[in-house]
Amino acid sequence: MQGPVTTSGDGIYDRELDKNAANFSQMTPLSFIERAAAVYPGRPAVVYGEVRRNWAQTYDRVRRLASALSKRGIGKGDTVAVIAANIPEMFECHFAVPMVGAVLNAINTRLDAEAIAFILNHGEALLLIVDPEFSEVVERAVHIAGRPIEVIDIIDPSFEGGDRLGAATYDELLADGNADFKWERPADEWDAISLNYTSGTTGDPKGVVYHHRGAYLNAIGNILTWNMANHPVYLWTLPMFHCNGWCFPWTIAAAAGVSVCLRAVRVEPIYELIKSEKVTHFCGAPIVLNLIAHAPDELKTGIDHKVSVMTAGAAPPASVIQAMEELGFDVTHTYGLTETYGPAVVCAWHDEWNGLEISEKARLKARQGVRYSVLDGLMVADPETLEPVPSDGETMGEIFFRGNNVMRGYLKNPSSSAKAFSGGWFHSGDLAVCHPDGYIEIKDRSKDIIISGGENISSIEVEGVLYRHPAVMEAAIVARPDEKWGETPCAFVGLKPGATVTEQELIAFCRANMAHFKAPKTVVFGPLPKTSTGKIQKYVLREKAKAL
Template structure:
């Protein structure tokens, strides 16, 4: 039977009554109408309900439109986790424009590259980053509209823009309801990768993917209605893993936090009754290492979503012992943040804490809105055996995969070769279908022809009671080609020797995997808490 003669295709077309393009902007409108008086956002003394937040987002969209900003234009923002940053995730796309949230740790050259490559028309900035922004604006060689967020609680920096954010909002019409996407495939945001091996790539998200991942977060994390979410994760990172839109969908409360510090996190958990937050393993380890008196006084359940690097089982175990419930997720900028999660099974509750933590440290299975996930040979795309030993590359497929890289068709085609997104992460596939990352392809250490997982060594290092942070990279070696080199930071007040750590590793792993060198000191980190291994590789090469 042909498609034309199929009875289900006859006089059953899409129309305005039965089809609407998916967009997370609908979450804001719905919540503002149903829960207008519920608290939407909190930052210090600032507290606004959903009605007020919706009005401000409409004003932002209207003001942008009056300045000629619309469909296909880019509005960039470089700012901490503030209510204005949260509002921009709605107000900018409501104008039809695309939001580009810039990494706050970038230098002036990198910021200038992003502004030029994104063809930014408007930049929203904040006094903390005025030095970097002033230099970047001089580099781009064109005049753009610059808007300053003026946070009265921050001391330092300067206003570098044409007007303040509040003055700009006053230009907008509060009755403006915003533009809806003409197509759910329309771009909603632009996010740049870290660019550790060259210029960063611009990852383009569409309304459909942002909508679906926002919902996926709710289902994956069992968030329910009215969660109180603390911003320990940067909003610029994959648009805060899509949580601005998730919070709106769940009619929750967005609690902003300018700087990620253990005392402030524990304080906000207690005073605001925060019950959800996200972070990299390094953030969790910081909380684990906090003084006992700082941790005391939390009498409600707190759910933690961890990702950003493969978390050591010991870090997860430490958080669980604090009474926090940890959910491990995995994803990339190219997959809207979390697209894989370690879905928990009730029968695992019977295991001891160490085994449960090891199960939770696996990356897991596809999230509810991801269509395909596999570990396969990177050249043939043939799935590897689900034996927990054979290493392959992680591949994803479906609505939680980006549109592609902005103005970079060759790299986009390469990333989607064979009809799957190539993650670049190496993993094994367990018999129960759960994947477990063993390394980034560039982080595997090849010593004497043997592949060594840096993550496996790091997992052992994190078991040492005196180690707070650890990272392992390859160090060139005349005999073996490469050998493992460990960089560690000790817990406050603790000291260790290189030989002590080497001996500990030899007792807990195969000798050929043991680091040949151990360096003690602070580790370079990105703003999202990831250890910058490319810098450590350079240090390892220079070691005598």
């Protein structure tokens, strides 16, 4: 017997079952700190030197700051910029600023004054909160910006130096605020929560806009991906300005964990805090892992608990992962971009891999992997047709993303947004293969692939071989123009302390471990230029290679 025919939108489940205040609320990561303070008020939330605050105290400070911002007329859609190291005030701003509907713009602390001025003007920042360590460059940036911007000075007793720039301090702002401030969820979870700028290596940086829904979901995604139990102790080796610390300020609140703040990434305090605070988790680019793995032996002793490490930001050589695993650190490899709220792909581990040799485990972990549980779509496809490439581990294509943890778009840049979202997918610009098991593996950025005599050479593959040499601490491969071949691989290499090796020896090592045409033809020794998050700046090296 055929039932009644209904039209779309008028079925039995579409009648008298509407959204209401009891069954629907807009997603926002601000709810995480409210819950942490209510459920675990006395548990530690923030550690920084002598500073130790619990969740009740941290929530109190966050609401005071939000109240003070509101009193100053900061509200929905306004931009509040912050330039600070990984200190408690930076953590608090991730909650207080969006509590008044404003948008947090955490600015890269390593930028020059001109770049900071561009960001302040492009994002139309009304207020700027400044760490004393960066007062000199900020003073120049505000002058270059050429418009009134209220500056608030953070006073950090543990830091010596820096000048006062504003009329008020962060502590005075808190004193002016009300701890009972009644903040509200966003009217729409699509509302902007933060603004992050890309590196701008080929022109002005682009402003990537995040929304509350994406920040909420990726914060939860981090917990699911990392199997984080309640109350993790998280060490801030990753800058909070970088993709909002991969959404981890909100993740730590969701898990009612501890933020162990760290002003500068140095190997001695990293090991010291891991031991003294019983750190359970930290994140870092492969270069940070390399630093930790090659620390003096006396620092490495005394860790008697499990430490989980999440790495992303650049494809990690298997040798670096292996070195960390041999020290007892459990490494999880993730991948993402500023445009995907940080990590959105993970090399999800299978128990049956546990019995493999450590070198083979490291090789598997070096793959980027599969989509986060909160990401809807991930594929490697032809960049023109968007047809997925065969899952053969050999055919290269571009990586594409789709889902709620993809940015809203680029601020004031509709043409770049349209290009990035062409065909209904976000175009990453990263080239990869897809293995038979569905795991993707990056072979290069599209701009980093080397075409020598018509053959494609993956810079990541050559770097992986170089990292296996016992004398090599860090390595990067870029294209060097060549009259005969068009381009040839040029290696920039930093050596371990006390190590020596010649250019000819390294080239011979590469030729013995890979196809001869892929081996570098040139080796340049010396320190490698890096971004604030530890990524090697290949655009700088490309210019050096051209000038050779």
